[in-house]
Amino acid sequence: MVKGNVEVIKAARLEQGWTVSDLAKQIKVNKATISGIERGVSTSPTTAKRIADALGKPVTELFAIS
Numbered sequence: 001m002v003k004g005n006v007e008v009i010k011a012a013r014l015e016q017g018w019t020v021s022d023l024a025k026q027i028k029v030n031k032a033t034i035s036g037i038e039r040g041v042s043t044s045p046t047t048a049k050r051i052a053d054a055l056g057k058p059v060t061e062l063f064a065i066s
Contacts, residue, residue: 001042001044001045002042002044002045002048002065003040003042003043003064003065004037004038004040004043005062006035006038006039006060007066008057009037009038009062011049012056012057012062013034014016014020015055016056020034020038021035023054027051028050031045033047037051044048048062
């Protein structure tokens with residue numbers, strides 16, 4: 001599992017002009033998944049990679065192995 005850098009993920013999402021729902025749709029996950037990650041809930045490496053790709057950021061900038 002990986003833990004997100006909450007502030008950086010949220011800032012990157014907002015930089016794209018996306019809501020939580022927009023990002024969830026982009027990577028085909030539930031809105032609750034993105035909300036949880038932005039509150040500090042750990043996620044799978046696969047989901048972390050999909051978020052990073054959608055936001056155009058390196059995974060290592062957004063997530064750390066926990």
